[in-house]
Amino acid sequence: xxxxxxxxxxxxxxxxxxxxxxxxxxxxxxxxxxxxxxxxxxxxxxxxxxxxxxxxxxxxxxxxxxxxxxxxxxxxxxxxxxxxxxxxxxxxxxxxxxxxxxxxxxxxxxxxxxxxxxxxxxxxxxxxxxxxxxxxxxxxxxxxxxxxxxxxxxxxxxxxxxxxxxxxxxxxxxxxxxxxxxxxxxxxxxxxxxxxxxxxxxxxxxxxxxxxxxxxxxxxxxxxxxxxxxxxxxxxxxxxxxxxxxxxxxxxxxxxxxxxxxxxxxxxxxxxxxxxxxxxxxxxxxxxxxxxxxxxxxxxxxxxxxxxxxxx
Amino acid sequence: xxxxxxxxxxxxxxxxxxxxxxxxxxxxxxxxxxxxxxxxxxxxxxxxxxxxxxxxxxxxxxxxxxxxxxxxxxxxxxxxxxxxxxxxxxxxxxxxxxxxxxxxxxxxxxxxxxxxxxxxxxxxxxxxxxxxxxxxxxxxxxxxxxxxxxxxxxxxxxxxxxxxxxxxxxxxxxxxxxxxxxxxxxxxxxxxxxxxxxxxxxxxxxxxxxxxxxxxxxxxxxxxxxxxxxxxxxxxxxxxxxxxxxxxxxxxxxxxxxx
Numbered sequence: 106x107x108x109x110x111x112x113x114x115x116x117x118x119x120x121x122x123x124x125x126x127x128x129x130x131x132x133x134x135x136x137x138x139x140x141x142x143x144x145x146x147x148x149x150x151x152x153x154x155x156x157x158x159x160x161x162x163x164x165x166x167x168x169x170x171x172x173x174x175x176x177x178x179x180x181x182x183x184x185x186x187x188x189x190x191x192x193x194x195x196x197x198x199x200x201x202x203x204x205x206x207x208x209x210x211x212x213x214x215x216x217x218x219x220x221x222x223x224x225x226x227x228x229x230x231x232x233x234x235x236x237x238x239x240x241x242x243x244x245x246x247x248x249x250x251x252x253x254x255x256x257x258x259x260x261x262x263x264x265x266x267x268x269x270x271x272x273x274x275x276x277x278x279x280x281x282x283x284x285x286x287x288x289x290x291x292x293x294x295x296x297x298x299x300x301x302x303x304x305x306x307x308x309x310x311x312x313x314x315x316x317x318x319x320x321x322x323x324x325x326x327x328x329x330x331x332x333x334x335x336x337x338x339x340x341x342x343x344x345x346x347x348x349x350x351x352x353x354x355x356x357x358x359x360x361x362x363x364x365x366x367x368x369x370x371x372x373x374x375x376x377x378x379x380x381x382x383x384x385x386x387x388x389x390x391x392x393x394x395x396x397x398x399x400x401x402x403x404x405x406x407x408x409x410x411x412x413x414x415x416x417x
Numbered sequence: 418x419x420x421x422x423x424x425x426x427x428x429x430x431x432x433x434x435x436x437x438x439x440x441x442x443x444x445x446x447x448x449x450x451x452x453x454x455x456x457x458x459x460x461x462x463x464x465x466x467x468x469x470x471x472x473x474x475x476x477x478x479x480x481x482x483x484x485x486x487x488x489x490x491x492x493x494x495x496x497x498x499x500x501x502x503x504x505x506x507x508x509x510x511x512x513x514x515x516x517x518x519x520x521x522x523x524x525x526x527x528x529x530x531x532x533x534x535x536x537x538x539x540x541x542x543x544x545x546x547x548x549x550x551x552x553x554x555x556x557x558x559x560x561x562x563x564x565x566x567x568x569x570x571x572x573x574x575x576x577x578x579x580x581x582x583x584x585x586x587x588x589x590x591x592x593x594x595x596x597x598x599x600x601x602x603x604x605x606x607x608x609x610x611x612x613x614x615x616x617x618x619x620x621x622x623x624x625x626x627x628x629x630x631x632x633x634x635x636x637x638x639x640x641x642x643x644x645x646x647x648x649x650x651x652x653x654x655x656x657x658x659x660x661x662x663x664x665x666x667x668x669x670x671x672x673x674x675x676x
Contacts, residue, residue, distance in 0.1 A: 141511060265530055272521055276507045279573075281476050282500040283525035284492070330557040332512045 108356065118355055121241050124249040125347035125366060128308055131256035132301045133321035133343025134263050137336045138294055140322035141274045146201070147186075147295070149315035150208045152302045154178075154185035156215025156311050159236060160222060169233070171251045171307070178303040179296070185211055186295060212311070239310030239363035241351065252304050259297055263336070270294060271332055308347075309363035317343060320370040327381025346370035425488025427452050427581045427612040428473065433482030435465070435472045441635065442468045446482070448631065448640045453610050455603055457617040457627035457643075461656050464634040466616045467503065470583050474500060486581060496525060499579030501570050503586055509559045515569045516541055516554040522576035544572040547605075549598050564595030571599060582606065582613040589618060600626060623647055 113119070139145055158181025162173040185207050192203040222233060235243060244252075263270065272280045273290045281287045298318065305314040325339035350366025382388055429449040435442050443465040450456055458466045471477045473484050475491045486494035499522075519541040520533045527533065545551050548568040553561060561569065567587055574582055587599050603626070606613055614631075617623065623630060623643065630646045632638035632655040639646045639655075 141508075143508075268524055268527065268532060271513075272524055275511045275513065275518075276502065276521070278471075278476055278502050278506055279500060279521065280524075282474050282495075282498070282502075284495040285524075326512065330512050330514065331517075335512050 109352070118351075120246060120249045121244060121355075121362070122348060122351045124244060124252045125241055125308055125351045125362065126344045127253055127256040127347070128305050129317060129321070129343030129345070129347030129366065129370075130340045131259040131343070132305055132314075132317040133325070133339040133341070134260055134336055135294075135297050135301045136318035136320075136322035136343070137325065137332070137339045138263075138270050138274050139298055139318060140326070141332075142294070144298075145319045145322075146204055146315075148298055148302060148318035150185060150189070150204045150211075151178075151182040151299055152306065152311050152314045153208045153215070154181045154211040155299075155303055155306060156236065157181055157211055157218055158215075159306070160215055160218035160233070163233060164218070164222065171248055171304070174306075175255075175300070175303045178306070179299050181211065182295075182299040182302070215311075235310070236306055237310050237312060238361065239306065239308050239313070241308040241354070241362035241366075244307060248307065252307075255300060255304050259300055260340070262293075262297060266290070266293070267333070267336075274332075309366055313363055313367045316367040316370060317346065320367070320374050321346065324370075324374040324377035327377040327384045330383075342370065342373050346373060425485070426450055427487060428614070429483075429485040429488075430469075430473060431483040431485075433469070433472060433484065434480040435468050435477065436480055437468075441480075443472065444636050446633070446637045448637060450612065450614070450629065450640075452612050453607060454612055454628040455607055455626060456612070456614045456629045456631060457623055458614060458631045458633060459617055459620070459623060459647075459655070460633035460638070464655075466633055467585050469633060470585055470614070470616060474498065474583060496577075497580045499574035499577040499582040501574045501582070501584040501587055504563065504567050504570060504589070509561075509566060511558065514555050514557055515545065515550060515561065515565075515572075518558060518569050519545055519572045519576055522573040525577065540576050541572070544575040545569075547575060548572045548602060562592070564591040567591050567595055568598060571602060575602075580611055582611060584613065584615045586616045586618060588615075588622075620652070 136145075136148070139148055155178035158177035158179070159174045160177075161181075162177025163169065166173045188207045189200070189203045192198050192206065193200050198206075219234060219237075269280075269285060269290050272283075272285065273287055273294070277287050277291075280290075301318060302314050305317055309317055321339040321342035322335075324342050325335045328338050329335050346366050346369040349369040350362050353369070354360040354362040354365045377385065379386055380388075383392075426449045431447050433446040434444050442463075446469065458469065460466050468477065472479045473491070475484070484491055486497060491498075516538070520537050522544075523533055523537040523540060527537075542551065542554060545554055548571050550565060550568050550572060553565060553569075558566065558569065571584075571587060574584070588596055591599070603613055603615070607628075615627070617626070624647060627643050629641060630643045631640045632646060632651055634655050634657075639651050
């Protein structure tokens with residue numbers, strides 16, 4: 106308990122805690138829309154595709170600035186999504202297989218670039234390999250500030266365009282009929298996902314960042330049948346995961362924040378799938394028992410009536 | 418402006434062609450419909466009935482041709498149009514309830530950042546009541562039956578308060594009660610002077626339901642008043658050899674056989 110108190114008072118720790126929480130919050134919010142649009146794996150593809158983008162951004166600028174990484178990752182994500190679209194349009198390959206091809210080839214290319222950077226004449230390259238699994242503890246004040254601004258703007262955009270995002274996620278055809286620029290809205294959602302992925306990479310890493318987009322959203326779905334609530338719950342779950350991950354990792358030495366954050370999200374998911382009202386496994390089991398009992402009772406009642414009739 | 422609305426037909430299509438990849442789905446379709454009618458779009462599977470509707474609504478790109486809604490391009494007339502897509506076109510496990518889906522019909526009337534409020538709620542409740550679904554307003558949509566889901570979609574189109582309605586197979590896979598609710602509603606819309614175009618599959622009910630019929634099989638086969646166009650000869654032409662006529666109790670009944 107005392108160590109926990111000391112940690113809470115540590116300003117460095119506060120920064121990391123704040124940024125991980127905000128990161129979880131924003132990925133949770135944007136994740137809801139990608140989950141409902143059946144694009145969960147797109148987050149994973151974008152994350153893996155971001156690696157070569159980040160490496161190229163570093164090779165060109167020679168600095169580890171979040172802004173350039175964002176640009177690089179965004180460009181790479183754009184190329185990846187176009188690649189997936191091109192493959193599905195021009196071949197018999199289905200969307201999931203196309204994502205698999207693009208994801209792995211981009212990641213492979215990213216690893217090659219990463220190795221070149223590490224063995225090349227780039228100064229200040231230390232820490233770039235941390236992008237694979239993330240290193241929250243390495244974040245500095247300016248990173249935290251950028252992450253906070255990005256996360257908050259992401260949430261603001263989702264709030265402002267909630268109506269549009271909702272309709273496009275539920276029924277894009279009808280949205281188009283109303284005159285909504287559906288393609289533009291879908292691109293905006295995709296862009297927000299790229300942003301969430303890129304700010305998440307530094308804390309959680311390329312390999313695991315998709316978990317923060319998928320898991321809180323899936324967990325939140327177990328607790329509500331309203332999109333508004335789902336987005337809020339998902340955001341809270343994401344924030345909780347980030348917070349819990351940071352605290353646990355700071356309690357021991359050599360405990361990585363990113364993976365712990367993902368594990369915290371998974372724990373929340375397990376709780377949700379078990380105890381979610383109505384949709385949870387326990388609630389379903391209870392309901393089945395209740396229905397079975399009421400049918401039994403009805404049946405017994407009828408039989409008693411029949412027996413009564415027979416004796417008369 | 419008012420005058421213009423009166424003179425121009427609700428929907429005029431000139432030389433419309435649409436293709437998916439290389440395969441033409443619609444070829445050179447031209448027709449113009451009259452205001453205040455119930456119009457059935459009839460044709461075999463793959464005849465391009467839904468495509469005709471989507472192309473008219475600007476949901477899919479067209480190769481050539483022109484679509485005019487009350488004499489103007491679709492873009493300028495969006496608010497005059499209500500649309501009921503096929504029920505299977507959405508995931509009904511979406512986290513929302515019936516009332517909420519109906520309120521989506523008002524989104525076109527709200528501004529960029531406008532949010533549905535008390536007025537939208539009231540309008541949506543009225544339309545849910547019209548389709549006999551008022552008691553299901555707060556029901557999660559995945560817990561509705563197919564017929565009830567169809568009625569929710571219908572209510573969402575009603576709340577759009579349009580003049581011209583497009584309905585893509587509203588009668589597909591619904592129970593008798595829903596079918597009756599839908600047809601009562603269509604007649605109510607007609608009484609209000611609205612025009613409704615319906616993609617329809619059940620040939621047995623065509624004469625009962627529709628004022629005019631559009632027979633389609635990639636190309637337009639015929640368009641006109643039901644009693645003139647909905648004939649054995651025209652249907653044979655539209656469906657090819659896949660149509661069987663069953664005589665029963667003096668009434669000629671129609672059935673499509675697999676072919």
